[in-house]
Amino acid sequence: MIRKLTMLLLLFLSINSYAQEDAWVYFIDKPNVSAALANPITILTQKAIDRKQNHNITIDVRDVPVNEVYIADLKTQSGITVMAKSKWFNAVHVRGNEIDINALDALSFVDFIDFANNNLDAASRTAAIEDFVDVEDESIVFDYGDTQNQVEMVNVDNLHLDDFTGEGLTIAVMDSGFQNVNTMGAFQRLRDNGDLLGGYDFVDRTADVYANTDSSHGTRVLSTMAGYMQDEFVGTAPDASYYLFRTEPVATENPVEESYWVEAAERADSLGVDLINTSLAYRVFDNPNYDYTPAEMNGQIAYISKGASIAKEKGIVVVVSAGNYGNSTWETVGAPADSPDVLSVGGVDANGNYVSFSSRGSSAQVGYQKPDVVARAGNTYVVGQDNSITQNDGTSFSGPIICGSIASLWQAIPEASPSEIIDFVIQSSSQFNVPDDFLGYGIPDFALARSLALSLDENLEQNFRFYPSPTKHTLNIKMPLTISSAELSVFNQLGQEVLQQSINEGMQTINVSDFAAGIYIIKFSAKNTSETFKFIKQ
Structure with a gap:
C-alpha cells in the first residue's frame, strides 16, 4: 500500500x-523608438556605440x-x-x-x-534550443608550462611574442559558474590589470556572479583564455578584458536558459564587447516535450541560435563550443553552434587528431560547414576552482582556446571587421580547401591568419580586395581608399556575364549562392582604373 x-x-x-x-x-x-535612435547614448554605452561605428553596424530598433x-x-x-x-x-x-x-x-x-x-502552439514554432555543460615594444616571452601544446597547436604563441596578447579587446563569457575567479591566484594578473570587469548572474538575478558555487565550469573555461601562473600556465589571451555572465543552472535543463543567454548577449552588446565565448549547447530538456532533434540543428529553429545570429549582426564575434555528442546517437552540433553566423569549435587531441566525442557537422546544416574549426579538447589543461592545474575533456575548452586566440589576432589587426577576422581564421586553417564534418576547416594557424591580413593591407591604397576564395555563399569586396565608386562585373568560364552592379566605398558583399561551382572572373572598373581577378565558387 x-x-x-x-x-x-x-x-x-x-x-x-x-x-x-x-x-x-x-x-x-x-516605446520612444525614434527618440532613442536619435540619441543612442540613452540606450547603449559609448564603447558599444564606438564599436558599431567602427564596423559600420547600424543602431536599430532591436537596440531599444x-x-x-x-x-x-x-x-x-x-x-x-x-x-x-x-x-x-x-x-x-x-x-x-x-x-x-x-x-x-x-x-x-x-x-x-x-x-x-x-x-x-497554434502554428509550428520558429524558435528552439538546448544546453549542456561539458565535463569538460619588447617581445613577451612566456613559459607556457602545461598549456604549451594547446597554445602552440594554433600558433598563437607567435602573436604573443610580438606583444599581441588580447590587450584592448573585451570578451563576454557565458557559462554556468565562476567559482573563486575573484580570489584565485590564476586570475591575479587579470585582477591586478583591471581586466576583470565584473558581470551578472542572470539565473539568480544578482550582480554577484561569483556567489553561486554549484559549478566551476566557467572558471575552467575562463582559465584557457585568461589564466596565468608563472612558468606553469598561460591562456591564449591573458591581457584581454572579461565580463562574466552566468546563464546556466546545472541542476536543471529548461528553455529559459536560452532566454538568459540572449539577455546576457544583449547586455554584452550594450557594454561594447568584441567577442562572446559560450561553452554551452542546447539539445534536450528535463521535459521531453521541449526536446530538439538533430534535424532541427539548422540555425533557424533555436531561440539561442537566432539570438547568436543577431549578436553577429551587431558586430560581435561569437565563438561556441561544438558539443560532446560525436560518439552518441545525436552526433551533430547543438545550439547555438548550429548557427551559420557563429564560429563553432570542435576538438582534437594533443597530436591534432579528431577526438570521438567532438560533435560533427550533418545534413541539417545546409550550405555551410560545422564545425568551423578545431583546437585541443582531449585532456586539455585547465585551472580548477581550487587553483590547481588539471586536465579535462570537452569542446568546452577548445572553444575558448580559439576565442582567446582571436582576441590576440584582432589586437594585431585592429582595422579588420568581425567578418574579416573570421575569414582570416578559416583561411589559415589546416584543411581549408578540403573541409569535412569532423574537423571542419581544421586547426587554425593564427600567425598565418595575421600574415594573410597584412598581405592584403600592404596594397590597401592601390588595389581592390575580395575574399574569401573559395567561397560558397558570399564574396566580400573592399575598394581602395582612393576610389569612391566602381562597376563590378562577374563572368563565368564561357565569358558570359552573370552579374553586374555598382559598388560604393567601404565594404560590399555580393551573394554568389546561386552560382554554379567553378572559376569566375571578377572585373572592377572605376574612372581611372580597371582590375581583373579570379575567384572560385565551391
Whole structure:
C-alpha cells in the first residue's frame, strides 16, 4: 500500500511539474523608438556605440529596450511568472500553465506566443534550443608550462611574442559558474590589470556572479583564455578584458536558459564587447516535450541560435563550443553552434587528431560547414576552482582556446571587421580547401591568419580586395581608399556575364549562392582604373 501511494505521489509530482509550461511572449511595439535612435547614448554605452561605428553596424530598433510597462502588466496576470526579457526579439520568457499563458494573447500589446513545447502552439514554432555543460615594444616571452601544446597547436604563441596578447579587446563569457575567479591566484594578473570587469548572474538575478558555487565550469573555461601562473600556465589571451555572465543552472535543463543567454548577449552588446565565448549547447530538456532533434540543428529553429545570429549582426564575434555528442546517437552540433553566423569549435587531441566525442557537422546544416574549426579538447589543461592545474575533456575548452586566440589576432589587426577576422581564421586553417564534418576547416594557424591580413593591407591604397576564395555563399569586396565608386562585373568560364552592379566605398558583399561551382572572373572598373581577378565558387 505504501509503495502504491509513493508511486502515485511521484506520478502526481511529475504531472504537476509538467503543468508549468515555458513560452516566449512577443510584443507588438516598443516605446520612444525614434527618440532613442536619435540619441543612442540613452540606450547603449559609448564603447558599444564606438564599436558599431567602427564596423559600420547600424543602431536599430532591436537596440531599444523592451517596454517595461508591458512587462509590469504581464506580471500582474494570473499564474504568470516573467523569467527573462529580450530587446532583440522584443519578447519575454514566461512560465505558467497553458491556459494562463494562452490568455495573454488577449492583451492588446501581445503580438504572438511561442511555446517551448511546440505541440502547444497554434502554428509550428520558429524558435528552439538546448544546453549542456561539458565535463569538460619588447617581445613577451612566456613559459607556457602545461598549456604549451594547446597554445602552440594554433600558433598563437607567435602573436604573443610580438606583444599581441588580447590587450584592448573585451570578451563576454557565458557559462554556468565562476567559482573563486575573484580570489584565485590564476586570475591575479587579470585582477591586478583591471581586466576583470565584473558581470551578472542572470539565473539568480544578482550582480554577484561569483556567489553561486554549484559549478566551476566557467572558471575552467575562463582559465584557457585568461589564466596565468608563472612558468606553469598561460591562456591564449591573458591581457584581454572579461565580463562574466552566468546563464546556466546545472541542476536543471529548461528553455529559459536560452532566454538568459540572449539577455546576457544583449547586455554584452550594450557594454561594447568584441567577442562572446559560450561553452554551452542546447539539445534536450528535463521535459521531453521541449526536446530538439538533430534535424532541427539548422540555425533557424533555436531561440539561442537566432539570438547568436543577431549578436553577429551587431558586430560581435561569437565563438561556441561544438558539443560532446560525436560518439552518441545525436552526433551533430547543438545550439547555438548550429548557427551559420557563429564560429563553432570542435576538438582534437594533443597530436591534432579528431577526438570521438567532438560533435560533427550533418545534413541539417545546409550550405555551410560545422564545425568551423578545431583546437585541443582531449585532456586539455585547465585551472580548477581550487587553483590547481588539471586536465579535462570537452569542446568546452577548445572553444575558448580559439576565442582567446582571436582576441590576440584582432589586437594585431585592429582595422579588420568581425567578418574579416573570421575569414582570416578559416583561411589559415589546416584543411581549408578540403573541409569535412569532423574537423571542419581544421586547426587554425593564427600567425598565418595575421600574415594573410597584412598581405592584403600592404596594397590597401592601390588595389581592390575580395575574399574569401573559395567561397560558397558570399564574396566580400573592399575598394581602395582612393576610389569612391566602381562597376563590378562577374563572368563565368564561357565569358558570359552573370552579374553586374555598382559598388560604393567601404565594404560590399555580393551573394554568389546561386552560382554554379567553378572559376569566375571578377572585373572592377572605376574612372581611372580597371582590375581583373579570379575567384572560385565551391
